[in-house]
Amino acid sequence: MKRIITISLIVIALAGGCSAILLLNKKKIEEKSKMDGNLESIPVYVVTIKNAGLDGDFEVNGSFMAIHELTLMSEGQGKVIDLPVSTGDFVSPGQVLARLDDELVRSQLGLANASLDKARADLKKYEGLLKADAISGQQVEDVKLALKKAETDVTTLKKQLDFAEIKAPIQGTITRRAIEKGSLVMPGSPVVDIVDVSRLKFLANVAESEVVHIRKGQQIPITSTLYPGNVYKGVVVSVGVKADDARRFPVEIEMVNDPSNPLKAGMFGTAAFESGATHETILIPRNAIVGSIKSPKVYVVENNKSVAREIRIGASNDREVEVLDGLKVGELVVISGQINLDNNVTVRVVNNK
Numbered sequence: 086m087k088r089i090i091t092i093s094l095i096v097i098a099l100a101g102g103c104s105a106i107l108l109l110n111k112k113k114i115e116e117k118s119k120m121d122g123n124l125e126s127i128p129v130y131v132v133t134i135k136n137a138g139l140d141g142d143f144e145v146n147g148s149f150m151a152i153h154e155l156t157l158m159s160e161g162q163g164k165v166i167d168l169p170v171s172t173g174d175f176v177s178p179g180q181v182l183a184r185l186d187d188e189l190v191r192s193q194l195g196l197a198n199a200s201l202d203k204a205r206a207d208l209k210k211y212e213g214l215l216k217a218d219a220i221s222g223q224q225v226e227d228v229k230l231a232l233k234k235a236e237t238d239v240t241t242l243k244k245q246l247d248f249a250e251i252k253a254p255i256q257g258t259i260t261r262r263a264i265e266k267g268s269l270v271m272p273g274s275p276v277v278d279i280v281d282v283s284r285l286k287f288l289a290n291v292a293e294s295e296v297v298h299i300r301k302g303q304q305i306p307i308t309s310t311l312y313p314g315n316v317y318k319g320v321v322v323s324v325g326v327k328a329d330d331a332r333r334f335p336v337e338i339e340m341v342n343d344p345s346n347p348l349k350a351g352m353f354g355t356a357a358f359e360s361g362a363t364h365e366t367i368l369i370p371r372n373a374i375v376g377s378i379k380s381p382k383v384y385v386v387e388n389n390k391s392v393a394r395e396i397r398i399g400a401s402n403d404r405e406v407e408v409l410d411g412l413k414v415g416e417l418v419v420i421s422g423q424i425n426l427d428n429n430v431t432v433r434v435v436n437n438k
Contacts, residue, residue, distance in 0.1 A: 090323040126433035127309070129422035131386055134414050137368045142359050143337070143400050147289030149309075151350040152339065153255050153281035156326035158240040159270045161185055161248025168266045170277070176253040182277055183264065185407050187249035194242040201239050238395040257281035282350055287319055289356060290333035294399035294409060298360035299324050305338055309354040319356065332397065366399070366406040373420045374398075376405065384426050386434060391419065393428045 151177055163185035170182050173422045214220045253316030261278040264270060287307055291299065303321045319340035326333050338356060374381045376394075381398055384391045412418065417434065419426065426432070 088223050104133065126389070127391075127422060127425045128432045128435045129384075129386070129391075129432045130427065130436050131417040131424070131434050132370065132371070132373070132420050134367055134412055134416045134418060136365045136414055138365060142357070143291075144355050144357050145289040145291050145295070146353065146355050147287050147336075147351050149348050149350055149354055150286045150288055151257075151280045151282050152286055153257060153285035154279070154350070156278050157182070157251070157254065157276045158272075159185075159248075159251060159276050161245060161251075162271045163187065163249060163269070165264055165266050165268045165270060168264065170262070172257055172259055172261050172262050175257070175381045176259060176279065177256050178253055180253045181250050182253055182259075183198045183251040185249040185270065187246055190242055190245045190249065192244060194239065197235065197242050198237040201232075204228070204235040204416060205420055208232050221311075235406045251276055253279060255279060255281055256283070257297075262415055280344055280350060282347070285340050285348060285350070286322075287338040287340060287356060288356060289336050289338075290329065290331070290337055292333055292399040292401070292407070293328065294366075294407060295358065296324065296334040297338070299336055299358060303358075305356050305358060307340060307354050307356045308351060309348060311352060312343075313350070315343065315346050315400070316347075317354075344405040365374065367412055367414070368405045368420055369412070370407055371401070371404060371406050372421050373423075375423050381406075384423055385412070386417040386419065386432055389431055389433070391426045391432050 092230070104114045165183050166186050167184035169180075170176060170180075176182065208225075208228045211220060211225045215222060215225050257279040258281075259277050260280050263275040263277060299321060301321055301324055305319045305321060307319045308315070308316045309317075317337040317340045321336065322339045323335075323337035325335035348354070369383065371435050373383050375384065375393075378398070380395070382393055382395045385394045386392070394411055397409045399407035401407065419432075421433075
């Protein structure tokens, strides 16, 4: 009995000790929260907005795409009896990629040709009888209609016979083969994917302040980090007339791939544009931007308060971003400490660059 009482007392003592520790920890947390809540101002680093000369020459990052890329579909139907190509093979325009069983079509074509010969002979005979007033004109018209049908049948079957040989419409490399020997294909069935990288398209999105300096037919040097020092010559073939959600315009540049330093579709590169002009503008550090490039904003310090300001950006590089609208010279923009800010929060500038 004494043993049970002793154990009970020990359990009660342990429970009381745990409760005391929890209460003490809660008191410390509340005191810390109270101290944090009493923070009079948030320390921030700022930069003073000034006009800066921006070189009209600019570089734009983008990606390479194949000049031609397609999924070849079957126009005929039947069982694949010959498949002379494999994934990774280079094919030329007109090269046979697959052959379908055409025995039935050839048989039908032979019968259609025989019907066509008979229809022509019938028409000749009936036209002679019509001249002799031995038959009516309606009978001749019926024979002419039968001849037209026979001609259509022959044309259709010849086309089906052509479809039995699936040929490459462009040159390129087969990146996927969707059929095997013995497969049954129908019209619209995918056969192979062909990608032509002998020429490439360089796709990039540029700011509105940059797109005005780009012209169709302009020659542009393009580089890739994969082959340092190697410059590819490109020509602008398309300049977008409508901006995307980030207010940037698509530009397409075509270039010849270098067989000694071949690029592949999906790789990244940099295009260098020259405008030959310099203009005054506002530049801010990239780390001042809060949010995404599509909806950029910054925090401006006014009367020791943080003010969220939406901006419109233009050209950019790894360190700075051009501001087209939303900021004025002389304003203080927060470049560090934004994570603790909200609109109309008291701040303390700890520097003034």
